[in-house]
Amino acid sequence: xxxxxxxxxxxxxxxxxxxxxxxxxxxxxxxxxxxxxxxxxxxxxxxxxxxxxxxxxxxxxxxxxxxxxxxxxxxxxxxxxxxxxxxxxxxxxxxxxxxxxxxxxxxxxxxxxxxxxxxxxxxxxxxxxxxxxxxxxxxxxxxxxxxxxxxxxxxxxxxxxxxxxxxxxxxxxxxxxx
Numbered sequence: 190x191x192x193x194x195x196x197x198x199x200x201x202x203x204x205x206x207x208x209x210x211x212x213x214x215x216x217x218x219x220x221x222x223x224x225x226x227x228x229x230x231x232x233x234x235x236x237x238x239x240x241x242x243x244x245x246x247x248x249x250x251x252x253x254x255x256x257x258x259x260x261x262x263x264x265x266x267x268x269x270x271x272x273x274x275x276x277x278x279x280x281x282x283x284x285x286x287x288x289x290x291x292x293x294x295x296x297x298x299x300x301x302x303x304x305x306x307x308x309x310x311x312x313x314x315x316x317x318x319x320x321x322x323x324x325x326x327x328x329x330x331x332x333x334x335x336x337x338x339x340x341x342x343x344x345x346x347x348x349x350x351x352x353x354x355x356x357x358x359x360x361x362x363x364x365x366x367x
Contacts, residue, residue: 238286
């Protein structure tokens with residue numbers, strides 16, 4: 190999932206990438222109840238960042254625009270993806286946001302730091318480490334556009350994130366009534 194959150198840091202990233210969407214997350218299901226990334230741990234402080242389970246119904250995501258992509262994977266790849274995410278989740282106090290890595294992207298110089306990611310670096314790492322997608326460039330240089338342009342991804346939704354969530358909730362409720 191790619192989002193436009195309209196924060197100061199997001200606007201700086203947009204200036205460089207010339208892309209509307211500047212934040213990447215990975216979800217474990219289409220209803221977006223489990224969405225993970227590297228970003229702000231506190232909504233009002235952009236400098237305290239790290240691994241986060243994102244709450245898409247509040248804060249930065251309340252008015253966010255998004256693009257949601259899907260991709261095929263084997264059962265083994267999905268199990269590996271879940272294991273990789275859970276591994277970081279269990280040790281989240283060790284992980285931090287890779288602010289220096291953003292400068293690496295700016296100057297096209299990979300800056301890989303132990304236990305540190307920015308959002309696209311995290312998503313691409315999870316996909317590569319789970320043997321779902323092999324990226325041709327260093328993961329510390331992956332941008333939202335690189336993810337968007339992966340041949341393995343199929344766009345399934347573009348618009349307001351809250352509209353997608355409401356649509357998913359309504360689909361679930363109608364399924365229960367049948």
